[in-house]
Amino acid sequence: MSIFVELVTLQPHIAGQGCLIVKNWTGGHERLEFSIQRNQDGYFLQGDQHWSNSQYWFKVAHFSAAANGDELETVVGPQLVDPLLDVGGMATFRIVLREQGGEGHTEVGMLSPAPNLQSSVAASDEKQVAHEDTGQLKTPVSPPAVVAPEPEPEPEPEPEPEPVPEPVVEPVAPEPVPAPPPEPAAAKKKGWLIALIIAVLVLAAIAVGAWFWLNKTPAVDAPAGDTTQMPEPKPEPPADNQACTLDSMTTLPELAFVQACIKKAPGSAELLEIINVAKANNHCGVAQRLYANRAQAGDLQIAAAYAHEYDPKFHQASTCFAEPDKATAAYWYETILTQEPENAEAKARFEELKP
Template sequence: MRVELRPLESGTPGQGRLLLKGWKGATTTLQLTIQESQDQQFLHPGKTWSTKTHSFELARLEEADAERLQVVLDSTIIDPLLELPGSTQYLLTLQDAQGTKGEGVIRLSRDLMPSSAAGSTPSAAASTALHSPPVAEKTPDPAPEPEPEPELKAPPKPEPVPVVETPPVNKTSKRGPLLFLLLGLGLLAAVAFGAWYWFSNNANTTETEPTTQENIEEEDSFEEEEIVQADNDVSEAEADLSSEENLQESSAASSAGPAMACSIEALGEQDELAFVQGCSQADMTSEALLSVIEAARDANQCGIARRLYANRAIAGDATIALAYAREYDPAYHQANTCFSSADAETAGYWYQIVLDVEPENSEAQARFEELGG
């Protein structure tokens, strides 16, 4: 199904026409789902995205021309599609009340504008003259009176300093200096005797103390080094054990990661959305994923098969896009529950996706031209 989103002829921001070519279901009571390619999330009301599926209700599709149907969409859908990066692709899924389902990648027109672009423009008839209300004249405030300068006072006169008369020195007495000299000599003799006595009694102890102190410091240092070395050995052992445990846990986690969730055996163990998300996160080759898609198709898990085809093809996997095109190509089509009839228009669209990734792909080029692309 070919899906285009174009602006209205009026160019109203936040609105657009959704054009559908190749829709084979009913034109009333429809469910519309939009999924983005970056994080595989679905559009919800309020212009939000979530991993939980949500469907918008469409009352009716109208004829746009002989080959296409259309419906007008508002900012609820237009705005969020224009907010994400330009490299984002959107997968639209349409389903009627009878279960007929179609899907296609939305081609966004460059002329679409979000509702925020509406803005507000002044009326052409509005006057450009600006009128300001009259301003009452203010009487000037009286100039402040200068403050009187402080009177200069004469510096105070210095008070007279009283003169103290010193008593006359008695020069006739000579006993004072002689007495002080004798006391000083006696004090020096006492200090010298005390120093000699202390030195003679402590000479032996000062010779042995440094050696003993050095031995004690060496023993303490040796014990500390042994303790530090023992702690280092324990830390290294614990680190090795922790590294080994982390490696085992990492190996176990990697072996039981998303790759296990995306397998043929897990097809019947999970719901559709969880399985598709697990496959989207798994690091799988194109051939491995194609085996899962074919198993889902053969098991009538049509939603899983279509979503895995579309998500991986939109992400730029040419191998998956080529296989998806063959499902609709009349030259390769094999009737099954998921792809009941050939559709040249849809096949040509996915061949075009292949050529966008691999312009030199001869098979895709030949089939695209053969189908009238």
Template sequence: MLRIELKAAQSGQPGHGELTVHGWQEGSDALELTVQRNQDGRYLGENGEWDTSPSWHALGGLHLVDEKLSGEVGPWLIDPLMLDPQMAYMLQLRNEDGSDKGVLRILGTILSSKAAGNSTHDEKKVERKAEPEQDIVPVVPEVLPEPPAPASEVISAPVSEPLVVEAPSAPPPQIPVAKKGSKLPLILVTVLLILALAVAAWWFLLRAPSTDITPSDTPAPVVGAMAGCSAQALSDAREDLSFIQACLKSNPSSEQVLEVIAVAKDAKRCGVVQRLYAHKAQSGDAAIAYAYAREYDPAHYSSGGCIEAADAETAMYWYEIAVNNDPDNQDASQRLEELKK
């Protein structure tokens, strides 16, 4: 079974990635590739859509060195995969010498070609329009010298009006008022005290009830967050994708994920089953990878579920992830060795 990895291209260009295939021994001439996703078993078609029958895509530009096949692939492969990078994909290679397959592992962040935009195309348009307009630019300075003269006149005119000082007429009445009565400061202090008491009374009597209501509202979001990955949350969710996103954001334990998967199986919500399995297993959850491997293992496979058929090679792939992250899992190690025979 091949070990296939995909990461962003060294050039960083959106829509391009570097494909690496470990264990390929059949040469690099006339290679063809087919891609199958595990959610519904559909294959990547010629037009980027997902069809029920396999389509073989010519795979050029890859170089083989010591059973390691590597090279750059373009938007024809990157764009369909980046629509749902958390999905598990099975890739099969073939040429005249033989064929082999493996589960794709997507490493890091890869951008689709849509992220590139049309900035380069727009810049060229701007440059072409700017050239003919340069002949008109020298005419503009001839019109500019006249505005400064009226501008200075307009500024000097209003300056003379603010020079009429009317402020000194206001202060003289205020001076005798302060001298007429010595009780004025006491009256002002009393008024200020009354206002301060009124404000304090309004704050404690009228504002206090609103603060009592706020704590009662805060527990609700906490309860919802705890139920983000549970059987009840799954039954309440109408869309699988929104539930999966909320479930994964809550950072659930392996036990929680397995419980949700069991409920999703009974409800025939296979999209939830496949995506939770694939995401948690690829992220290094040994328990989930082990359970996912048993779904495909011919020795443990049961029909009527979300896995259409047993597949020893797919089971080997998930057993390897389980063993790599949990070397003490003796059953996973034993089944992996038995399937390799």
């Protein structure tokens, strides 16, 4: 039976960290290593959180036994959690677990990240966990608890001073202010003349402003040589009748197309035709995402077709599925058997292909 690996949140939850739980492993607990491969392009996760076409091995010195005794578990940090979450929820991951060196026990299965995992970006005050370039996977350390200082005793209040009566001040009558002398006639005439000059200047300023406003030159269009470009608008989601067409597949981002097409909920036969169109036009990520989404949702016809893409007995070489893969085919046959245990083809092919 293939192994099945889950990446779940810690208790209590820490952003950027998780617990890797391995089910159905029949080997030992010490000196193990594993590699992770995504289905979109077949790339492998590297120790620096990037994806490459070369296989990379994460080393674990010791896996702990879970409480039920049938599973293995180890705590992992942003080195695994962040890149798996960056790929997106539509991706699937293949994991190979073996004894270090590759000469001992080896098993293959699928890795499933929990939907409530959070990347390390969500923790603004948590430190990133460092990892060596050798591929040795380090266990993250939870931050120490902070002990609050004991409160200082409050000082005793000082007694309030007794109020002192204010002295009574007798009111004093104000001295009379002499009236200003009357302005002479010449001063009055000069003030009137200044006011008249100011009024004339204000009226002249208003007239000049009105003339400029009435005779202003209209705005000139931008010259023909201006190369300034406006940002292109984001593509609008297609209408329901265009959600799964080749035109939408070509113009929309891969994930946006898959979400729109799945939302339309085509039948199994119709979805297989859409997948064949994607394969014929080298939209391999679209084909694999549509396969995985509906197969994991319980569509047994899609799951069987996806298994045939990897099964050496049914495999037909194409750009999207260049070579058969027994372990991946066995996983999808096993997925069918979890819902339909008496499926004859799935049972026979799984028995032949299982590691």
